[in-house]
Amino acid sequence: MPLKVSEVAELAGISVRTLHHYDEIGLLTPEEVTEAGYRLYSDGNLETLQQILFFKELGFPLKHIKEIMSSPSFDRQEALELHRKMLLEKRRQLDKMIATITKTIQHTRGEIQMSNKEKFEGFDFSHNPYEKEARKRWGDEAVDKANAKVGSLSKDEQAAWGEAMNAIYTKLAALRGSSPESDESQAAIKEWYDFLNRMGQYSPEAFRGLGQMYVDDERFTRNIDQFGEGLAVFMRDAMAVYADRHQE
Template sequence: MAMKVKELAGLVGISVRTLHYYDEIGLLSPEETTDSGYRLYSNENLEMLQQILFFRELDMPLKEIKQMISSTSFDKQEALRQHQKMLLEKRSQLDKLINTVDKSIKHMKGEIQMTDKEKFEGFDFSQNPYEEEARERWGDKAVDESKAKVAGMSKDAQKIVSDIYIKLASIRNASPESEEAQKAIKEWYDCLNNNFGTYSPEAFKGLGQMYVDDQRFTKNIDQYGDGLAKFMCDAMGHFADANKN
């Protein structure tokens, strides 16, 4: 039985505007549009919407979802198996984070002692939650090159990234202009250029500003320690000003 857009939105729990937008970009078009302008969605539309929302739950950009489901080789059952696999991996990471929170509470109460490494178990920065926005700002080529570098990173390189964040978090109460802070932030500058693309000092400073201007970045970075985003922004700004060509 065909469903109108308002009925479908109510069933799924998303907005009518979202369904309209999916139609506008050709991601999910209704099976039929009546002479009166009503969008009517079929059972097949519902199945495809489920696929789309599974992909969105895994933070996949709409552009990539559209390319995938529009492919002649797209297999719904295989896609569901992949969804299941990735969701299980996501659940495993969340379990680790919950365990880290539990241990942190006990640590604060003095019931146990946590090592610095244990304080950050479960965090995963291999996936970029801002990829879609980055593509809009800097284009597909720059993002694809960056992702290729990330995919090719060795475990040693990934450990370097984690160690830099931990080091910066440990000195975040020092002056961002101090020798210690500038030495650590240079490690971050070199790490970005070696693994994620090409950053001029000016671009590096702009990135640091985004850490405080965009609350999503701030929240993500401050998981390592309250105030870390602001500290990194100030340290990156000072570093960039001191290293202008």
């Protein structure tokens, strides 16, 4: 029996507005729309929605999900197997991080002692989940140079690099309520520009494009906004101002 949009939303734990959006962009078209305008979803629609949500859970943007699922070569069974492998790897990584956090809590309470090596178990900067996206946008050479530089660092150096990156995000998050054009905002975003250029080569214009991707790609937005809601938008605007002021 076909389900109404409100029933599908409740079943999947998403909003009616989200389902309307999926319909509008051609990602999930309901089996039927009644004369009164009600969307009705079939079992096949529900299978498609499940697949979409698996992709979303793994960080794929809607545009790419649509491209993948509309391809004649798309194999649902193969995709499900891949999703399972990726989620198991994600769980493995999370389990290691949870163990490290638990030990750190015990360490701060004075219940156990942690070695420096134990403090960073679970952190892994050698794998970049956005590498394919970066290669597509900026080309193999730039990414290879950045990867080579990161890969040449020791585990402790990679951890220090991650801490420095998080410190800049935290500083920018504290400024996100101010104007992106302010001296303080521009000083902080310059730190981000200089940090990125220690790992690769970014012209002011490439820096602007990167900032735009922070907003266009929901994977980046979700991760950046963990430091404070609206941070990705603030960084985009501040990066655009910086690029305007430092045209080559």
